[in-house]
Amino acid sequence: MLLATAVLVSAAWLAPVKADASAQAVKLPETRFASTVSGHGFDAPPGFADAVPARNQAHPEAKAVGEQVCTACHAKENDNFAHTAHALGMQVALAANPATATCEACHGPGSVHAANPTAKGSIIAFTHEGGTPVANQTESCLGCHSGGPRDVWLGSIHQRNDLSCSDCHNPMQKFSAEGLTAKQSVSETCATCHKDIRQQFNRRSHMPLPEGQISCVDCHNPHGTLNATLLKTDTVNETCYQCHAEKRGPFLFEHAPVRESCLNCHQVHGSNQHALLVAPVPMLCQQCHSHTRHPNDLQTELSLGNGMTPDERLMGRGCITCHAQVHGSNHPSGPRLHK
Structure with a gap:
């Protein structure tokens, strides 16, 4: 008797049960977008669907007209x-x-x-x-475009100089391929104010901005950073290392002015000297290394090959003919940056 009862219970347990559709149906939340009832989100409402009129501080009583x-x-x-x-x-x-x-x-x-x-x-x-x-103009833009690169717009050099978003962007007409900038490119937009910087890129040695290989925003964030020059990183060196990683180190033998700042030796945008240098070698080196050890003679133009007192230390590549590892050396015999 007990065995027969157990068999009946097992059969009832394994037998398929007809589903009650009304009991199992999941009630989705009401929405004015009928296509979202599926719950898959493929036809979710677009980002502007809940946009409301911006706040006009001068006329808070104004009404929307459509x-x-x-x-x-x-x-x-x-x-x-x-x-x-x-x-x-x-x-x-x-x-x-x-x-x-x-x-x-x-x-x-x-x-x-x-x-x-x-x-x-x-x-x-x-x-x-x-x-x-x-302030009211930027408030309207930041209503949607807040956060991210614009986290520190308030207090930035551009904000303190009373720049509006529309000074760099034109959302009413498509002048550029991206960013809705007021000019055809980001660099041209920046050059409307920073003409002196743009002119530096016309020098003999320059960063490849005129060739279109980089733009101003590769190094700078025009919407604000925590430093005065709007660099994307904390320091000049960290910005340069984004491309020139081989100069980062660490080195067994460091070159102090290099570690301090790349700007000690280089013009960041353009220079009429080789490799963006602020002065020709060896004059650049002798700004620090003067009247010590073997460079005990101050090198001038008179020491050039056609000068009155030619000196081999001024010819060729100057100091870096021997001190080739000027950014730092990892060679055990490189304390003088020779190797």
Whole structure:
């Protein structure tokens, strides 16, 4: 009897059970985007779908009027804007959610501006003459573009000099391939203010920026860093080591001025001397090594081959003819940086 009962229980346990679909169904949260009910996220709402109008500090009472009111007057601007990354994202978001702010997501509510278009400050204008404080302009941009490279924008040299995002970027028209910069490239955009630095790249020895192999942002973060020169790293040397790793060391025999800063010997952007040097060898070396050991004669142009007192120590490669490992040596016999 007990055995028969056990067999029946086992058969009941192993027999397939009809699933109750209504009991097992998982109720997904309600959403206004029907395509997300699948839960897979392939058709999730685009990033601009929940965009709201930016805050215009001059007119907090202004109300949103919608994209059609803006484009009724600004048809030309709308045509130029249509090819930009912002426009493409906003149009997709608007199709997904008709309540999404488009123009007003950056420029703020447009009711006051629509009533009096000539009044300065009635809308967030991204120019220095538009009546909107620069702080309000950058606040509108940082509403989406905060964090990352812009973590230390506040207090940076560009922010302290009252630069606006629109001084370097033009989100209303596609001038560049990336970054929506105001000029065709990042380097050209930087050169609008830093003309003296751009001129240094025209010297005989220069970093390969004019050739397009590097750009300003390879070394600098224009949105702010913790140092005065906007370097991406903590020091000049760390920045240089990003490309010149062989100069990093550590070396058995260090060269003190090299370890202190590359700028002791090199012009970072361009120089009329060999290898970006600040002065020709051996004059550069004798700024430190003067009247000690064998270089007891101060080398000048008179010691050149066509001078009054030619000296072999000034010819060829100068000091580095013998002291070839000027950045440091790992050779046991290299305390004088010969090997």
